[in-house]
Amino acid sequence: MTDPTLTFLGAAGTVTGSRFLVEGDRARVLVDAGLYQGLPALRRRNWAPFPVDPASIDEIVLTHAHLDHTGYLPRLVHDGFHHVVTCTAETAELAAIVLRDSAHLQEEDAAYANRLGFSKHHPALPLYDHGDVERTLPLIRTVTLHTPHPVGRTSTVTLRPAGHILGSATATLEVDGHRVLFSGDLGRRHHPLLRPPADPPRVDTIVVESTYGDRLHPTPDPSVLADAVRRTIERGGSVLIPAFAVDRTELVLIELRRLMRSGEVPHVPVFVDSPMALAALDVYQRALDSRSEQLRPELNRGRDIFEAGDLHATRTADDSRRLNRPASPSIIISASGMAAGGRVVHHLAHQLPDRRNTVVLTGFQAEGTRGRRLLDGAREVKIHGRYVPVRAEVVSVPDFSVHSDADETIGWLRRAPGAPGTVYVVHGEQPAAAQLADRIRSELGWCAIVPVYGERVLLD
Known part of the structure; x- marks a missing residue:
């Protein structure tokens, strides 16, 4: 029997494209099948041939539904994968929403590029289409938490709550007697809706995320969002919030509801302009109604938990276009959270040139995204082949992050019942991953490695 191997096919030196291939004597398992986003060099990897024949993969395990962990699945199916995809029931529901939306946006963007002729490819094509989704x-199999489930022919996987978004889980894979834990995206112990991440089990190897591996989250300051909303409304503008459709939209709505009910901000119309966000909101509401075990038991289960005053669901493209220039001061929540695609890009094109408006960034902005450029103070951003001046106010509100910071991640690792042989630090930009690895070595005394893209290691 040979030792099993682990190959880092994504999220190595970057926060996107999570893909980890585990191979044993009689099992080939892919943990996460994420889409690369951000820098062009990263996005091009989505088009490269997969390093192994997708048809030879016995199973794919998903830690959660975000696009950088699920968005490559339909491409693998397009190229021959036909076995089982394993995840929690909530991840299955949300992944269906995310993947259908992804296919729609890719088809729409390709058609738009072909009409205007700004693509380098002729014709521009989507990475996959709705048929692939x-x-x-139908390949998705849902499993319960905390229980080992067979994977492939000789392996097992156990999912435990990760506290990041609804359905998120850590994954402990046992292959040929070796136990490797994948953190996926780790949440925080004080998520407004979700139970905290489960402590790590005893394993031989840990693969841990490092999105915020070089920093700590600031103490929450609700006045930052409240002040930005008040300033914008006073000058007759609108607040545009690029927000991840899954989980971030829910948290923003909960906070706006609190601010409006307390009188800290005026009551103005709030528009959720994302079909995907609206569908995800329904999944969260059903989880509340059914008392999902992933949710905090003390939650108020009333149906108005997300009702932020004058709430409007923007479903049609025509209604969305009207929000490009709102008739009166309002708050618009639209995907995507890094302004990389979706309806929010059209709103930015129309609203960034107006000094009355404000763009509120509520989450991590990956290198190479429009959100990152806005966060870094860009005076112009390129949208659909044209440069748009940035005159609107740009405000960062980090309070909504549902990624563990460096201290929280170290604390989670410290709760492991025993030291692993090796910790591989992934899903972070290079400085963040390197700094977290240094802390693991110095504070925990463990072997910590920041792998490079394509690196293959033995699990012994």
């Missing part, structure tokens, strides 16, 4: 969804 519909062939993917």
